[in-house]
Every structure is written in structure tokens, then in C-alpha cells.
Amino acid sequence: MQNNKEWQAAYSVIEQLENAGFEAVVVGGAVRDAILGRPAHDVDVATNAMPEEVKSVFNHTVDVGIQHGTVLVIVPAGPVEVTTYRTDGDYIDHRRPEEVQFVRSLKEDLQRRDFTMNAIAMRRDGTFIDYYGGRQDIEAGVIRAVGNAQRRFTEDALRMLRAVRFSAQLGFVIESETLAAMQIKAADISWIAKERIKAELDKLWIGKDVFNGIQKLEESGLAAYLNGHFQANHWREFNVQDKLLGWAYFALLQGEQWREVLGSYRLSNKEMAFVKAVLAALEALKNGWTNMDYFLYAQQELEVACYFAELRQLDVQMPQQSIQEIQTKLPIRHKQALLVNGTDLLKWSGKKGGPWVKEALQAMLEAVVNGELQNDRQAIKNWIAHDYFNKE
Numbered sequence: 001m002q003n004n005k006e007w008q009a010a011y012s013v014i015e016q017l018e019n020a021g022f023e024a025v026v027v028g029g030a031v032r033d034a035i036l037g038r039p040a041h042d043v044d045v046a047t048n049a050m051p052e053e054v055k056s057v058f059n060h061t062v063d064v065g066i067q068h069g070t071v072l073v074i075v076p077a078g079p080v081e082v083t084t085y086r087t088d089g090d091y092i093d094h095r096r097p098e099e100v101q102f103v104r105s106l107k108e109d110l111q112r113r114d115f116t117m118n119a120i121a122m123r124r125d126g127t128f129i130d131y132y133g134g135r136q137d138i139e140a141g142v143i144r145a146v147g148n149a150q151r152r153f154t155e156d157a158l159r160m161l162r163a164v165r166f167s168a169q170l171g172f173v174i175e176s177e178t179l180a181a182m183q184i185k186a187a188d189i190s191w192i193a194k195e196r197i198k199a200e201l202d203k204l205w206i207g208k209d210v211f212n213g214i215q216k217l218e219e220s221g222l223a224a225y226l227n228g229h230f231q232a233n234h235w236r237e238f239n240v241q242d243k244l245l246g247w248a249y250f251a252l253l254q255g256e257q258w259r260e261v262l263g264s265y266r267l268s269n270k271e272m273a274f275v276k277a278v279l280a281a282l283e284a285l286k287n288g289w290t291n292m293d294y295f296l297y298a299q300q301e302l303e304v305a306c307y308f309a310e311l312r313q314l315d316v317q318m319p320q321q322s323i324q325e326i327q328t329k330l331p332i333r334h335k336q337a338l339l340v341n342g343t344d345l346l347k348w349s350g351k352k353g354g355p356w357v358k359e360a361l362q363a364m365l366e367a368v369v370n371g372e373l374q375n376d377r378q379a380i381k382n383w384i385a386h387d388y389f390n391k392e
């Protein structure tokens, strides 16, 4: 686990800082994930060296967040974020700006972190510095705030949602005092930027125990201050570890309001388009899919609609063959495959353009997709002339 490039880069940074007389350790999620045997994405280093001192040790650095004490150090094995020990961080939402206080002791730095499992440091020799019982909590599967839970959530209310997300990701329980503090502070989540909330929900949907997470969302009272209905009982069987499917399923639980609810979390246009397609495909499935549905929706969108229909035990007409097979047999798969276009229609009819062209193209497309009309220029010309060319 710790042999990968990210860890090698972090170790090499630590070694150089130590050689320069400073103290440096790996901190945060990477240590937690190493103990859990999970691959880490970011291996962050904390040090007692001040940002300027960090910069003087390395040839290649980038000021990514120097006001918060973070310098990106580039070593041959890759980039490493190096942050000076500090007491309060940039986690605090911009609505409550606070000065960053650099400190010279690791203990103080670890003290201002959210959960015991995230407050463990690791030296280059592989030994741990664990003042708050983080390893024990990881072993027991417990999410526990460091020190005073209410204070940790006052510093950054998003941490409450992080607790929920970790419970879904790791299947951990939330320790009772930490949960009680969440129940007291739940309303503060309303002040957090929607983008930060979305990023946590993205991670929640990917969790292996989403049901656990949604239960905690309701138990803590957080759900009441977030947009939309969460309804834990509907998530019991949901287990796909996919962010888009999470949003689509959440949308399904919102009924008519789905667009407003998902929009409020600032989903991208691409994400919204996927959700819209899945919901529309699911609606169409109630009467069974026609060729046109197989044409309009992507294989994944149709598969997801089937999965949701099963999850919700909806009364639908499930396809009898594999979706992929049905799609392969369609007369055409894309609009561009149609051998006639708008220019042909104008030329053949001698009429002026207008809404009729779009209408005729759509009718033509449906007829071809449904196998009622051959995708052949002459056949289409005859068919279209009959219905459209002589009408005014």
C-alpha cells in the first residue's frame, strides 16, 4: 500500500525536511486509509517548518494555498502537499473567516482535525503518533470527533456531513456524543456552500453502505436541513457505488420536484441530462419500451431504469431480451444514419422551410426506427411526399 508513488513522494519530502532539521509526518486521510488497507489518493505531509522554510528546502514548489500554510512540493516521484502545523484551518466556511494560526507542535495541529481516525500522524519509519485513540476507533469502526464534538462542528459544519459520508463509505458507527452534537448543531449545515455539500453526497453515493449513511443523515437531523427527501427505507437495497446512479435514484425519490432539488446541489448539465434520461426511460417502461425508446436512450440509461424499477418494485413491462441485443437490431442507431435530411426535403418539395420540416424529419425518423419505413432515399421520398409535400 505504502509503496505506491504518492507515498514514495511523501516519504522523500519528509526525508529532505528532516535532513534540513525540521519535523515532518504524513497526516489525514492517507494514514486512515493505510490502516484500513484502502488505497489513498492524496498523501499529505504536515511539518513544523514555516511555508517559507519549506520553500527554501526544495527546488521546485508551487504556492497553492500559502495563506493557509500549504505549499505544493514537486519531487521526482510526484507532487506533495506540505502544510505547516496550524490550529484552525481553511475548512471554516468563508462566511466565518478566521485567521490561520501556525503552531510548532504536531499535537495542536492534530487537535483541530475532525475525527480521531483523521487525526493520526505517521512518521517515515512507519510508526504512528496517535494522541486521540484514532487507531482504536478505526479498529472498532467508530467515527468520533476529536475532543469537544460541538466545537469541531462549530469550526466547520460540513464535518457533520463528513461523518455521515464516512459511515456510508466505511460502514462505521457514529459514536454517541458525536451524534448528539450533530443533533444539536444540525441546522448549521444550512450555511455551508452547496458545492461542498454536493462533493460529500457524491462520496456518500459511492459508499458501500449508503443505507447506513442515509439513516445517519436522518438520525442526526441533518436531512431536515438539506434539500430533498432522503427516506432511508428506500435505500436499503441500493448498492451500486456509483455517483451518477446515486443522484438519479435520489431524483426518483423527489417526484415532480426532482429538477429543483438536484439543481440546488449544482449538478452539472451532463449529470442533469443523465438523470433526466433515466427518469424518462423509467416512465416509458411503464407501458413497455418501443423501438423509439431503445433508440433514444443509451444502454446504460435503460439498464439503470430497469434496476430502479426492480428496487422500487414498480409495475412495469421489463424487456424480455437483453437491451444491448435489442439496440443492435434497430434499423438505425443514430439520427445521422437517416439517408434523408432537411435539405433533401426542401429540394424535393419545392416548398419553403418552416416547422413542417422538423415535423416531417421526426415522423420519418420514427417510421424508420419502428421498422415501418425503409431507410432508403426513394422509399422515404415517396412516403414523405404523400404526407407532407402536398399539404399547405
Ligand SMILES: Nc1ccn([C@@H]2O[C@H](COP(=O)(O)OP(=O)(O)OP(=O)(O)O)[C@@H](O)[C@H]2O)c(=O)n1
Residues within 6 Å of the ligand: 027, 028, 029, 030, 042, 091, 112, 113, 114, 115, 118, 119, 156, 158, 159, 162
Ligand atoms: N472539514 C474538514 C476536512 C478535513 N479535515 C482534516 O483534513 C484531512 C484531509 O482532508 P480531506 O483531504 O478533505 O479528506 P480526507 O479525510 O482525506 O478524506 P477523503 O480523501 O476520503 O475525502 C482530514 O483527514 C482531516 O484530518 C478536517 O479536520 N475537517
